[in-house]
Amino acid sequence: MSPILNRISTKCFLAAILFCAAFFWNCGTDSTNNQLSSVDVEKTSVSLRFSYTETPLVDSLVLDCLGPDTLHLIHAPGNPDFSLDLFPSDHWSFKAKIYANGDLLQMGELEAKLSAGAAVNLSIQMHAIVGFVYIEVPLGLNNSAGVTRGTMTLTSDKDSYTIPMTQTATAGIFKSGMLKLGANYDVEITLFGEDGKGIYKLKDKFLLTEDSPVPNLTLNSLRSQVSLMVNFAPEKNVELTLPLPAGYRKPKANELLITEVMAAPDNKDTTQYEFVEIYNGSLDTLILDDCAIGLTSSSSTKFIPLTVSEIPPNEILVLGNPNSQNTPALHIGTDGWNDMGNSKGFVILKCDDITLDSLYYASEPDSLHPNVVPAVPSGKNGASSQLNLEQWKNRQDSTAWKLATPTPGIL
Structure with missing residues (x-):
C-alpha cells in the first residue's frame, strides 16, 4: 500500500520554504557566508527503517516526522521502510508506532541532523x-x-481474563486484549468436543517481556503426528503432543479446493499469467500421484497430470504454464498446459478418476448455467476469480467468489 502522506497546504508549504530560506539567510549586505536562497535549498534523501520483531495481527506502521516540515505517514504491515525527501535541519524528530490487534503495541523515537543534499540511512529501534x-x-x-x-484463561497476581475461541473456516483463534509487560501469567487452554467434553487441556506459565511481548501457540500438522509448540520467552520452549488424526495419504472429498482461477491475464502486465490455485484444507499431507487438472474452453476437456507428488497441510499449489517466464518455478505443477477460455470455461480437479472439486466460470450466466463463478468480460482482462474461504461450503454459489487482483499462492 502506498504511504498516506498528510502534508501542509500549498500556501503553508511555500511559507515553510521561505521560512527555511530566511533561517539560513544572512541579511547583512556585506556578508556572503551562509547565504542561501529558497532555490538553493537542497533536500536530504532519507531512508528510514523500523527495527522490530514481527508479531501477529500487526495493523499498521505509523511514522511522524517533526522539523521544518511535518509529515504523518502510514505503511501496511510488512513494509517497514520509509523513503523521504526532507528539508535540511539540525533538529529532526522521528516518532514511530506499531499498532497490532487494534491497539498501540510498540514505539520508537529518533533525533537526527540532516544536511542539504545528503543521503542518509536511519533505523528506529522499536x-x-x-x-x-x-x-x-x-x-x-x-x-x-x-x-x-474452546476457552483460554490468563491469570496474573492482579488480573484474570477468560477468552473464548473464535473459529474461521480452517482454524480456532484465541487472542487476548493488551497485557502489561513484566507480569507473570498462568495460562490454561481447553478444547471441547461436540459432547461438551474436553479434548485437550494445556496449563503453563509465562512472563511477558519487551523481547517477547506476544507469546504464541501453534498447532503444526506433520505426516505422522500433530505437535503443539508453545513459544514463550527465549528461555522457555515447551513442546507437547496433541492426539489429532494426521498422516500421509490420498485426498478425499472437501479437502482439496480450487480457490483461485486466472484465465485472462492482462497482456500489458508482464507479471500476470494463467493459473489455477489449489488449497489443502486438511490436517494431513496429501499424495497427488494420481491427480490431474482438467481445463475446458470448448467442447473438449484435457486432463493434465500433476507433476507435484504431494501437498502439505494448509499449503497452496499454483498450477501454471511452465513455458511462461512469468510463472514462479516453485508454483509450476503441470506439463502441457493449454490455453483457458478467457470469458468462460470449466476447471476440474480429479484424483483416482474421482472429481474432488470443479467450477464453471463465465462473464455472465446463461440458460444452462444460471449460477456461475464470475469471470472478466471480453476485453477487460487482468482480474482473477477468487474464493472466499469462509464460504467454501457454498463455493458452487457465485456469491462465494469475487473478481480481484491476482494473488497466486495467497489465500
Missing part, C-alpha cells in the same frame, strides 16, 4: 510497551478433530 497472547489452532476444513469450542 520497543514494546504492552503485549498480548495470540493462539491459532488449525482445525482443517472438515474439523476432523471435532473441536466445537
Whole structure:
C-alpha cells in the first residue's frame, strides 16, 4: 500500500520554504557566508527503517516526522521502510508506532541532523510497551478433530481474563486484549468436543517481556503426528503432543479446493499469467500421484497430470504454464498446459478418476448455467476469480467468489 502522506497546504508549504530560506539567510549586505536562497535549498534523501520483531495481527506502521516540515505517514504491515525527501535541519524528530490487534503495541523515537543534499540511512529501534497472547489452532476444513469450542484463561497476581475461541473456516483463534509487560501469567487452554467434553487441556506459565511481548501457540500438522509448540520467552520452549488424526495419504472429498482461477491475464502486465490455485484444507499431507487438472474452453476437456507428488497441510499449489517466464518455478505443477477460455470455461480437479472439486466460470450466466463463478468480460482482462474461504461450503454459489487482483499462492 502506498504511504498516506498528510502534508501542509500549498500556501503553508511555500511559507515553510521561505521560512527555511530566511533561517539560513544572512541579511547583512556585506556578508556572503551562509547565504542561501529558497532555490538553493537542497533536500536530504532519507531512508528510514523500523527495527522490530514481527508479531501477529500487526495493523499498521505509523511514522511522524517533526522539523521544518511535518509529515504523518502510514505503511501496511510488512513494509517497514520509509523513503523521504526532507528539508535540511539540525533538529529532526522521528516518532514511530506499531499498532497490532487494534491497539498501540510498540514505539520508537529518533533525533537526527540532516544536511542539504545528503543521503542518509536511519533505523528506529522499536520497543514494546504492552503485549498480548495470540493462539491459532488449525482445525482443517472438515474439523476432523471435532473441536466445537474452546476457552483460554490468563491469570496474573492482579488480573484474570477468560477468552473464548473464535473459529474461521480452517482454524480456532484465541487472542487476548493488551497485557502489561513484566507480569507473570498462568495460562490454561481447553478444547471441547461436540459432547461438551474436553479434548485437550494445556496449563503453563509465562512472563511477558519487551523481547517477547506476544507469546504464541501453534498447532503444526506433520505426516505422522500433530505437535503443539508453545513459544514463550527465549528461555522457555515447551513442546507437547496433541492426539489429532494426521498422516500421509490420498485426498478425499472437501479437502482439496480450487480457490483461485486466472484465465485472462492482462497482456500489458508482464507479471500476470494463467493459473489455477489449489488449497489443502486438511490436517494431513496429501499424495497427488494420481491427480490431474482438467481445463475446458470448448467442447473438449484435457486432463493434465500433476507433476507435484504431494501437498502439505494448509499449503497452496499454483498450477501454471511452465513455458511462461512469468510463472514462479516453485508454483509450476503441470506439463502441457493449454490455453483457458478467457470469458468462460470449466476447471476440474480429479484424483483416482474421482472429481474432488470443479467450477464453471463465465462473464455472465446463461440458460444452462444460471449460477456461475464470475469471470472478466471480453476485453477487460487482468482480474482473477477468487474464493472466499469462509464460504467454501457454498463455493458452487457465485456469491462465494469475487473478481480481484491476482494473488497466486495467497489465500
